[in-house]
Amino acid sequence: MRILVCIKQVPGTTSVEVDEKTGVLKRDGVEAKMNPFDLYAIEQALLMRERYGGTVDVITMGPQQAEAVLNEAVYMGADRGVLISDRRFAGADVVATSYTLSQGIQKAGEYDLILCGKQTTDGDTAQVGPETAEFLGIEHIANVLKILDVDGNTISVLENLETQVRELKLMLPCLLTIEKDANTPRLPSFKRKRERRDLRPELFGLNDFADGNPAHYGLNGSPTQVERVFPPEKSTDRMMYEGSSDELGKTLADLLSERKFL
Amino acid sequence: MGYLKIHQELVTEEIARNMCAICPFGAISYREGKLDIGAGCKMCRICVNKGASGVVTYEEEKVEEIDKSLWNGITVFAEQEEGQIHPVVFELLGKARGLAEKVQHPVYALLAGFEVTELAEELLHYGADKVFCYDAEELEEFRILPYANVLEDFVNQVHPSVIMVGATMKGRSLAPRAAAHFRTGLTADCTVLDIKENTDLVQIRPAFGGNIMAQIVTPNSRPQFCTVRYKVFGAPTRKEEAEGKIVQMELPKEKYATSVEVSAKMKKPKEIDIAEAEVVVAVGRGVKSQSDLQMAKELAELFGAQMACTRPLIEAGWFDARRQIGLSGRTVKPKLIITMGISGSVQFVAGMKGADCIVAINEDKNASIFDVAHYGFVGNLYEIVPRLIEEIKGGAAR
Secondary structure, three states: OEEEEEOOEEEOOOOEEEOOOOOOEEEOOOOEEEOHHHHHHHHHHHHHHHHHOOEEEEEEEOOHHHHHHHHHHHHHOOOEEEEEOOHHHOOOOHHHHHHHHHHHHHHHOOOOEEEEEOOOOOOOOOOHHHHHHHHHOOEEEEEEEEEEEEEOOEEEEEEEOOOEEEEEEEEOOEEEEEOOOOOOOOOOOHHHHHHHOOOOOEEEOHHHOOOOOHHHOHHHHOOOEEEEEEOOOOOOOOEEEEOOHHHHHHHHHHHHHHOOOO | OEEEEEOHHHOOHHHHHHHHHHOOOOOEEEEOOEEEEOOOOOOOOHHHHOOOOOOEEEEEOOOOOOOHHHOOOEEEEEOEEOOEEOOHHHHHHHHHHHHHHHHOOOEEEEEEEOOOHHHHHHHHHOOOOEEEEEEOHHHOOOOHHHHHHHHHHHHHHHOOOEEEEEOOHHHHHHHHHHHHHOOOOEEOOOOEEEEOOOOOEEEEEEEOOOOEEEEEEOOOOOOEEEEEOOOOOOOOOOOOOOOOEEEEEOOOHHHHOOOOEEEEEEEOOOOOOHHHOOEEEEEOOOOOOHHHHHHHHHHHHHHOOEEEEOHHHHHOOOOOHHHEEOOOOEOOOOOEEEEEOOOOOHHHHOOOOOOOEEEEEEOOOOOOHHHHOOEEEEOOHHHHHHHHHHHHHHHHHO
16 A cells, blocks of 8 residues: 655744734744644554555655654654655645645655644644645545555545544545544654664655646745734733732632622 | 745845844745745745845735626535534524625525425524525435535535635535635634625634734635634524525536445444533643642532633643643633633634633733633632632532
């Protein structure tokens, strides 16, 4: 089985704030990490390789630094990393990101199965997986709890919905987004790290793609536009209480009883 | 649409240093006398607006403008399962009506399923002017390609301006598929929606994974897709009279083709559902150890409240993930929420700011939770909460 996992580097913290005076974004300590949801997708791919044989590739889109997450995946056990990076991809929204990914995937090879994490911790949209499947022209299932079996060209999975779990069968190739806690992701192996320290991911830019039209990428290929960013609004009719804990506890009890919550 | 242009002739070493520092994404670099913008650029244009004047400019490119008057109607995708309309649909119909009135558009509901006429009528009671109904056996189970084809067919026939979808498991799978098909904008988990005179939908949501909000528009594509979580907007009351009409739609047979088969369905046991709770006691990182949760639990019991928490406490393994409030957890809209030791990141706040009464207890009086709180208590929760419990118990005895 040829498996590809789409992963993303996300900010290590959520401490991005807007400086209220200047309107400038403040991002303290831009340390970055692998999107935690992607770990379950990588682990799922590695488990399937153990069971059915084949290869596991990982792909990401981002700046040069994003190769760190590809390396991490390779140290976990992936065979090959692919980085999609080009300044002309800057400012991509969900549509442009998914389209760029789909172009990179087609360039990277032919796959039977594409796995994604269920969402990222920075965007939280969960949209890139399904949109990428649409651009690739393959079916997808979101929120997969478990891959039950692969039989020839057919894969069966458990899909998580709000009130029920469904067992679905579908044809390969397809794209699945893997639920959190679907498995226990392994740690990167020190031995693999030592062996593959000098291995660099392959790099694709716009010029490597079948569709080389820059109007389809980055800000220009993005139907949505961020008009402004601003700090969350403040509640205007709030009451603030300070003082001794004793008073505060009593005030709060009175308040809750006055508002008939008790 | 456009791109960033660097005017190298204006770059001095000092300007370059300032530019590198000003970029919140670390995307600007200066090497061998040349300023460069890398692939980390998010096109926030802070370098244009706040950097040395004229060094980086935003070059507009003229694009052909679409005729927005050809796109009419605020549509709600009416998700249903086994004869039940998901309640987020009614909330969205209420919101759709408000938006539609501003631009004199009709309100549409789009329904897909098998033998769903009764549901279509129900949607009329919630203010849809027209319900477009795709009723076919192949649509009985939610399967992605036939459902995406329903959306595609509807868009091609009706040309709606806006399509709102509930941010449910199915909605979050379906909406992106359809938006990608039309290469149009989709904004997930909007917390505020408004509409401009030119019918551009104003979508506000937390962004960049940080403590900021972004206002997003889809200025030159139609339809405009957005998803909204359950309990973000209030539901309108059901009207006795059903005005409006049902339009039966049909998909060409080949559009039902899919390889997906449903081999089994298992009902989940009734889950803990903090979304339905009337009172919520939520705890965050201000609670130092797991054993300290006891006092929060005691308080919750006094109110018959559900316990909830922030993401770090889920990651610490202190709570079942279903108790997490926020963008990666649940949205709650209780009558009362008491937050303890929660600083109030936008991701968290997006999941609870619809609460009728927000009481926050936090040591740091600058914590952003106080920006949304109705009643803010600045102090040590380890002292305030036991005192509060004591008061309540005493009061009950009196």
